[in-house]
Amino acid sequence: MKLKLSIFSCLFFFACCYAVAQMDAYSYARELKGVSGQWHKIELPDDIFGKTLYNLNDIRIFGIMPDKDTVEVPYLLQLATDKIEEKEVSFKMLNASSNSRGYYFTFQTLTDNPVNEISLAIGQPNFDWRIDLEGSQDQSEWFTIIRDYRILSIRNGLTDFAFTKLHFPVSKYRYFRLFFNSREKPVLSGVTIARKEIQKGELRTFPAGKLNARNNKQTKQTDIYIRLSMPVPVSRLRLNVKDTIDYYRPVSIQYIRDSIKIEKGWLYDYGMLASGILNSMEEATFKCNSTVVQNLK
Secondary structure: OEEEEEEOOEEEEOOOOOOOOOHHHOOOOOOOOOOOOOOEEEOOOHHHHHHOOOOOOOOOOEEEOOOOOEEEOOEEEEOOOOEEEEEEOOEEEEEEEEOOOOEEEEEEEOOOOOEEEEEEEEOOOOEEEEEEEEEEOOOOOOEEEEEEEEEEEEEOOOOEEEEOEEEEEEEOOOEEEEEEOOOOOOOEEEEEEEEEEEEOOOOEEEEOOOOEEEEEOOOOEEEEEEEEEEEEEEEEEEEEOOOOOOOEEEEEEEEEEEEEEEOOEEEEEEEEEEEEEEEOOOOOEEEEEEEEEEEEO
16 A cells, blocks of 8 residues: 655745844754745745644745845745635436336536536435436437446444545536436435536645554554654545555544653654544545655554
8 A cells, every 4th residue: 555645835025024033043044046036936845844833833035135134025825725616506406217227316406607526415314326417408319427326325333434426527407307217215304506616726745654553453453653854744644555456444644742751762742633433435535735745653
């Protein structure tokens, strides 16, 4: 299993103000070159994060005047994160029918907006169904949008997992029809039709390198330890799983936030970074608040 870490961090600063600053109070400094004009954008270098506070509050930008006075420049720190916009489309259900093959649900959109996502709330706690989605302008000719799309729900004393959101290419039809290849009638307790747009942020990707895995047969748990070459702000983790069979595994992702040396060695204090379900139906990506880390478990 390979794992990659994607981080993003950009520094924007603006305006100018003058202040007397004691630059020698800082243990690390680097020169900014190529600065011209009033507005500037600086991407923080990777090696700076191991020398700052976890919240980057100790970063300062100085300019040196000809008379040796210093100019401290205020700045705005921003993450170049993904921008997600989701617009729901109003609709009404026209009919629900069935035949020997399965169950059909037909919807009519009340606007001309294109869509690419349908979220289903289903009353049954446990199911494993295949769905076809079709579109039409007049209900006389139907066009296939997605076929044999799997939705799943598992609810018992050990777990509560559901995957009931349909993702498909942007489509613009007046009518949409869902076909459930099931002998059991689906109980639709809610449906949302929407257009989801994602503007990708600026990402830096770091390979995790060699993984150190330890298996605990008693707890049936695997701990995977990862050490990055330097501290970096992590906001997304992507796992590449080689298995081709269906899988479903609860996952917690932790990082070392502090450590203390005792007689028997080092004692580590772990903080939670992210958690979720690693499964074969969704992309194995876990998002978290940007956190400077070097050691992960």
